[in-house]
Amino acid sequence: MYTRLICLISFVLALSLAGHVQAATSNWTDGAPGDSLWSNPENWDEYPSTTGHWVKIVNGENGATLDTAGEICQKMHIGGDLTFTVVDGASLSMPQDLTVARGGNGTFNMEGGIIDVGRDFEVGRENDALVNMTGGVINVVRDLELPKTDAAVTAHVNLNGGTLNVNRELRMNWTEGAVGTMDITAGILIIGAGNEIPTIQGYIDNGWMSAYDGDGTLVMDYDVTNPGQTTVTAIHKLNPNPADGGKSVPGAIALEWTVDAGTLVDVWFGPSSDWTTWELLADHQAVTSVSVTVEAKQRYFWVVDTYAPGAEDPNYGPIFSFLADNIPPVVDAGEDVLTWLDNGSVDVALSGAVVDVDATTALWTVVSEPDDPNSPDAVIADAAALDTTLTLSALGEYVLQLEADDGEYQDTDTLTIDVYSDHCAAAQSQPGWQPLVGDINLDCVVDQTDLDILLEHWLNCNALDCNDVQ
Numbered sequence: 001m002y003t004r005l006i007c008l009i010s011f012v013l014a015l016s017l018a019g020h021v022q023a024a025t026s027n028w029t030d031g032a033p034g035d036s037l038w039s040n041p042e043n044w045d046e047y048p049s050t051t052g053h054w055v056k057i058v059n060g061e062n063g064a065t066l067d068t069a070g071e072i073c074q075k076m077h078i079g080g081d082l083t084f085t086v087v088d089g090a091s092l093s094m095p096q097d098l099t100v101a102r103g104g105n106g107t108f109n110m111e112g113g114i115i116d117v118g119r120d121f122e123v124g125r126e127n128d129a130l131v132n133m134t135g136g137v138i139n140v141v142r143d144l145e146l147p148k149t150d151a152a153v154t155a156h157v158n159l160n161g162g163t164l165n166v167n168r169e170l171r172m173n174w175t176e177g178a179v180g181t182m183d184i185t186a187g188i189l190i191i192g193a194g195n196e197i198p199t200i201q202g203y204i205d206n207g208w209m210s211a212y213d214g215d216g217t218l219v220m221d222y223d224v225t226n227p228g229q230t231t232v233t234a235i236h237k238l239n240p241n242p243a244d245g246g247k248s249v250p251g252a253i254a255l256e257w258t259v260d261a262g263t264l265v266d267v268w269f270g271p272s273s274d275w276t277t278w279e280l281l282a283d284h285q286a287v288t289s290v291s292v293t294v295e296a297k298q299r300y301f302w303v304v305d306t307y308a309p310g311a312e313d314p315n316y317g318p319i320f321s322f323l324a325d326n327i328p329p330v331v332d333a334g335e336d337v338l339t340w341l342d343n344g345s346v347d348v349a350l351s352g353a354v355v356d357v358d359a360t361t362a363l364w365t366v367v368s369e370p371d372d373p374n375s376p377d378a379v380i381a382d383a384a385a386l387d388t389t390l391t392l393s394a395l396g397e398y399v400l401q402l403e404a405d406d407g408e409y410q411d412t413d414t415l416t417i418d419v420y421s422d423h424c425a426a427a428q429s430q431p432g433w434q435p436l437v438g439d440i441n442l443d444c445v446v447d448q449t450d451l452d453i454l455l456e457h458w459l460n461c462n463a464l465d466c467n468d469v470q
Helices: 002-016 197-205 421-426 448-456
Strands: 024-027 053-057 064-066 075-078 082-086 090-094 098-100 106-110 116-118 121-123 129-142 144-146 154-166 170-172 179-182 188-191 209-211 216-222 230-236 244-248 252-258 266-270 277-285 289-294 298-307 320-324 330-332 338-342 346-351 353-355 361-368 385-391 396-405 410-420
Touching: 064 116, 064 448, 098 129, 106 448, 121 129, 121 154, 144 179, 154 230, 154 277, 170 179, 170 197, 170 346, 179 230, 197 209, 197 216, 197 230, 209 216, 209 230, 266 289, 277 289, 277 385, 330 396, 338 421, 385 396, 385 410, 410 421
Parallel strands: 024 053, 053 075, 064 082, 075 098, 082 106, 090 116, 098 121, 106 129, 116 129, 121 144, 129 154, 144 170, 154 179, 154 188, 179 209, 244 320, 338 410
Antiparallel strands: 188 230, 216 230, 252 289, 266 277, 266 298, 298 320, 330 353, 346 385, 361 396, 396 410
């Protein structure tokens, strides 16, 4: 008995220790002068080549940069008054937390690429934290905590571009003593916990969330832009067109904005973020648009400075940017269809729509259909036509996809077709369907058949101790 007990204790202890094994730690050293790249093993005391590594950018020189795809770690801390930057084309995934400002202040610059965080994104864990996001995508499986401490720290997120996906909650200032804020310009915030609009509005009312440092408006929707999620974007009071962070077709375009009638403006424009290289397109003019020519695959920057009546110095506007590029097509496959067979088949009219400034090709395909060996597969009359006919012969659900291609970019949309045996079965599938009073056989019509059934059982009784009424 004692032997068994000792073995059991040893087994439980082994499990306990196994659950608390610490991952190996990779410390940033910046050991390769002039390099500062994550991908160079000389910049680490132990290169984080497996998911078992806990990455700490809290030591060494400043300027750690991720520029390669496929990097991994267990979790990550940014601190020590250092800056970590992610650029276009890079990717990093971790099954645990991404923490900014632990072991000293920390700055995280997201310029492009993709970061996948398996648990929480903690901005301001022990010290002051700053996140500057101008591009790329950050996916967070659980919460964005801004900040995560009850210490007197300041944590701020500038969402100036890119997309920040938070699968559960944005938790701001949920402990006493710390201050967290977020300002949104051209970036997109998506929260997947459901309708978070009341929570976000509370953050706005408290002054914790803003648009363009107070010169814009935050726009929120639930289950519209992204199904089942809350989406938050920002619009500047100048209402720039092209939209900040958006796209424009190459060639001759108009830069447009909204100001009060007669307002004088200066307009600066250029293909570089260095404002000293920009061209002055309007100087103290009462205009609301200027013409420019832009080249494909080039990002442009512009500013509208406004003058209050009688003022000598302008009110400096924010820097707007847009990419001159081919605009991808937008596809609409149409509304879902409810139908039924007639003599063993049914023809369904497909009517798709594509919006694109360029010529596009279209293609209908059957994504899925009922597995019925006794019925022929779905037949599309002309798969390359937006308006065509689909012939169906089996009962069940069909999923159709419409794809449009403009030679560079593609877009797709799907529709679902549910096929029933007849019009009554189709009606009965709808939520809230109720039979008509007197529809005894539930065939969606009150007729002689129902009366015959009623007469056949007229005066019958099936109560306890009950004889049929004579």
